[in-house]
Amino acid sequence: MPLLELRGIESTYGAVQALKGVSLHVDEGEIVTLLGANGAGKSTTLRTISGLVHLARGEILFAGQPIHRRKAEAIVRLGIAHVPEGRRIFPGLTVTENMMLGASGRAGLSRARMMQEVEQLFAIFPDLKRLSGALGWSLSGGQQQMLAVARGLMAAPRLLLLDEPSLGLAPIVVQQLFAVIRQIRERGTTILLVEQNAHMALSVAGRGYVLETGALTVEGRASELLDNEEVRAAYLGGRRPAAGEATR
Amino acid sequence: MNARPAGANLSILARLRSRVPLPLMPLLALVLVLPLAPYLFALSGYALNILMQAATFAVAVLGLAVVLGYTGQFSLAQAAFFGIGAYAVGLGTVVYGLGFWVAMPLGVAIAGAFGFVLGLTTLRLGGHYLAMITISFQEIFDLVMSNWIAFTRGPDGIAGIQRPSLLGRPLTDDRAYLLLCAAVLYLVVGALWWLPDTRLGRAMKAVRENELAAEVTGVPTLRVKVIAFTISAALAGLGGAFFAAGFAYISPDNFNFGRSVEFLTMVLLGGSQSPFGAGVGTVLLILLPEWLRFLKQIYLAAYGMAVVLIMVFMPEGIWGLLRAAWQSVARPPPPPAGDVPALALDIPLSDPAPILRLVGLKKHFGGLRAVDGVDLEVARGTVHALIGPNGSGKTTILNVLNGIYRPTEGRILLEREDVTRARPHQRAARGVGRTFQNIRLFPGLSTLENVMIGGQRLNNPIARGDAALRERALSALEFVGLSDRAQVVVKNLPYGHRRLVEIARALAGHPRLLLLDEPAAGLNQSEKQALTELLRRLRAAHGLTIFLIEHDMSVVENVSDRITVLNFGKKIAEGTPAQVLRHPDVVAAYLGEPGHAAA
Numbered sequence: 057m058p059l060l061e062l063r064g065i066e067s068t069y070g071a072v073q074a075l076k077g078v079s080l081h082v083d084e085g086e087i088v089t090l091l092g093a094n095g096a097g098k099s100t101t102l103r104t105i106s107g108l109v110h111l112a113r114g115e116i117l118f119a120g121q122p123i124h125r126r127k128a129e130a131i132v133r134l135g136i137a138h139v140p141e142g143r144r145i146f147p148g149l150t151v152t153e154n155m156m157l158g159a160s161g162r163a164g165l166s167r168a169r170m171m172q173e174v175e176q177l178f179a180i181f182p183d184l185k186r187l188s189g190a191l192g193w194s195l196s197g198g199q200q201q202m203l204a205v206a207r208g209l210m211a212a213p214r215l216l217l218l219d220e221p222s223l224g225l226a227p228i229v230v231q232q233l234f235a236v237i238r239q240i241r242e243r244g245t246t247i248l249l250v251e252q253n254a255h256m257a258l259s260v261a262g263r264g265y266v267l268e269t270g271a272l273t274v275e276g277r278a279s280e281l282l283d284n285e286e287v288r289a290a291y292l293g294g295r296r297p298a299a300g301e302a303t304r
Numbered sequence: 305m306n307a308r309p310a311g312a313n314l315s316i317l318a319r320l321r322s323r324v325p326l327p328l329m330p331l332l333a334l335v336l337v338l339p340l341a342p343y344l345f346a347l348s349g350y351a352l353n354i355l356m357q358a359a360t361f362a363v364a365v366l367g368l369a370v371v372l373g374y375t376g377q378f379s380l381a382q383a384a385f386f387g388i389g390a391y392a393v394g395l396g397t398v399v400y401g402l403g404f405w406v407a408m409p410l411g412v413a414i415a416g417a418f419g420f421v422l423g424l425t426t427l428r429l430g431g432h433y434l435a436m437i438t439i440s441f442q443e444i445f446d447l448v449m450s451n452w453i454a455f456t457r458g459p460d461g462i463a464g465i466q467r468p469s470l471l472g473r474p475l476t477d478d479r480a481y482l483l484l485c486a487a488v489l490y491l492v493v494g495a496l497w498w499l500p501d502t503r504l505g506r507a508m509k510a511v512r513e514n515e516l517a518a519e520v521t522g523v524p525t526l527r528v529k530v531i532a533f534t535i536s537a538a539l540a541g542l543g544g545a546f547f548a549a550g551f552a553y554i555s556p557d558n559f560n561f562g563r564s565v566e567f568l569t570m571v572l573l574g575g576s577q578s579p580f581g582a583g584v585g586t587v588l589l590i591l592l593p594e595w596l597r598f599l600k601q602i603y604l605a606a607y608g609m610a611v612v613l614i615m616v617f618m619p620e621g622i623w624g625l626l627r628a629a630w631q632s633v634a635r636p637p638p639p640p641a642g643d644v645p646a647l648a649l650d651i652p653l654s655d656p657a658p659i660l661r662l663v664g665l666k667k668h669f670g671g672l673r674a675v676d677g678v679d680l681e682v683a684r685g686t687v688h689a690l691i692g693p694n695g696s697g698k699t700t701i702l703n704v705l706n707g708i709y710r711p712t713e714g715r716i717l718l719e720r721e722d723v724t725r726a727r728p729h730q731r732a733a734r735g736v737g738r739t740f741q742n743i744r745l746f747p748g749l750s751t752l753e754n755v756m757i758g759g760q761r762l763n764n765p766i767a768r769g770d771a772a773l774r775e776r777a778l779s780a781l782e783f784v785g786l787s788d789r790a791q792v793v794v795k796n797l798p799y800g801h802r803r804l805v806e807i808a809r810a811l812a813g814h815p816r817l818l819l820l821d822e823p824a825a826g827l828n829q830s831e832k833q834a835l836t837e838l839l840r841r842l843r844a845a846h847g848l849t850i851f852l853i854e855h856d857m858s859v860v861e862n863v864s865d866r867i868t869v870l871n872f873g874k875k876i877a878e879g880t881p882a883q884v885l886r887h888p889d890v891v892a893a894y895l896g897e898p899g900h901a902a903a
Binding site: 092093141183195198199202220226228230231252290291292 | 669672692693694695696699741742798799822825827828829830831855857893895896
């Protein structure tokens, strides 16, 4: 049984039908990436899973249970953490406070244990450790992005939805971030990753889907997608990677 | 074939059609002839008074629509300005023996002047400070009117205010006076209905939608807000003047804080972004108590409940709801057709001096040294990239360059002139265009309007008038490939398109120096290539100087002539892409993966 399964989901965004019957699945312990142009519906897919966008038709199953009628808060408590694009951090709270809030859905977590996990994440994001007492607004754009990812990880989710985590990050940080994403998977967290940096995404993902104007067009193993002519032309630039966005 | 963009001169009818839901047209026509009703049907004096009150109140509420609905600024002193107009007529005609047609404009002018001074001194604050200060002004007005008895006659008020004459005929007949009030009201509605499509109106909307972006795009935001506040106060004065002459008696009770709140409720209830909405709200809130009077004891509770319910279910007001409902069934307006001239940038390239020089630039935030002594020159007609780790001060430099922040130390020279202390819109007027890391558009406006506002900057070398501005905006949209999305409301565009709209908005203003903050962020590979092409075309064909921050090295390598690298607010390397991207410090601090850096 897959951890997450979408069956023909459709949703509308204002007057536009953003998703036109998307079916995909994510197995326990794998990283699946969702590629596609702007406006294809990638973020809407994630927002629909986490209950932020109303589902018009179709089903969403998490660990076999339908979740599409639940509210966003209830979905978080089931173990699905969503790191949205656009760095929605709490500007008036410190870095540490922002991270601790990420764990607010976890019942019975002691403060000592929480601080221990914060420290573990600091090891992954040394910049955040340096800035642990700084207020959210004073962080640069890239630092805010790191904080948003770190906060999502504090939820210790079974499924992590990552929306454009590399947006606005320096190349070296992108490399670190993707190294972190691999580590997260090794800790047993399943990840659904939306990413413009297709090279990087396919370097960590086991499988991938391509979304075009609200419908899936291509799916397959990461290695197959890397070799797919259409995918190469549209999302990989049809050439070998340049400095800073290289695959390892 | 018509060479002008279609709709360059929108006829009144076309405008009416685009703004007013079709099914409501007959209603509008009915309202237009309503003031003639008393001549056709026998109406009680009470009913006439209600209509007169609605007409005069509506003028003041329309003033609030300008300041709140169009410009997004809060005012809770509208009743005070209304009172200034009323007292000008009351005192002017009864005590000082002036005629109504002298006292009324005087009242409008005095109310406008108070609005101007209050606006000039407080609009820098904005937000809830503005609300608090307007409340204070309202309270002071109330106290002065009640207690300065020698001048205002105190709580007793002024009685015996005469009706004016028009063309030698005294308007003692309530029906005739109502007709005059309605004429004034309709003139104001017409003017305010026209306003959003003028330069000033667009500037107001830009301030409402995103004040920082408006300022950086070249809108003198403080001036626009003060103008809006002045217009709003003057309109309140106008309404007050006609109110005083209509009801013959005024006292401070008519113009207290409660009345200001009532005006505010009217505009919010009806829909603050349209003059029609303001009118609807006024009439409804005056009629509602009449309708609910049969409820006797629970009348006030029911009234309050009705207002709360309307606000909860119609956050955009009644007019906003009707419009939204209409827009969901009506066909969207077609994109403008017709030929659009290719984008020209008109940049003199002869001057060999650097277009931009930063001298010893420092910006500290408390203990944080975001920028710590940077010297930098950007050569004319080049693409210069600024790279560095997250938090190294890149965006801060752009914000200082733009005038959003004052530098702690150092100077900024733009085309040899020191602009260190210039405000952002003044720098826009000198040809500095800008996009933002986290896209700052005017989300509720159309793509075309967004770009037109970019073309409105001072000194923009285009012909006067809206037709030229529109054409310029369409050229810029055509250049970024979005002319078919001109009529789409920007917040409905996908992310990548919004990035391009921001660039088009800057291009519409004929920039000489374009500052781009991570233009490729969030774009996929093919979009990045399109962006790279676009930047190259701008530089090669138009000689535009581009100063950009970017993390995507494929873009940076491909477009830049020169790269400066920052770390911890200091310059650590500078040179051509080949030099800089091999520099060991740059690789260590920023690029990582030494094997790939020189690829």
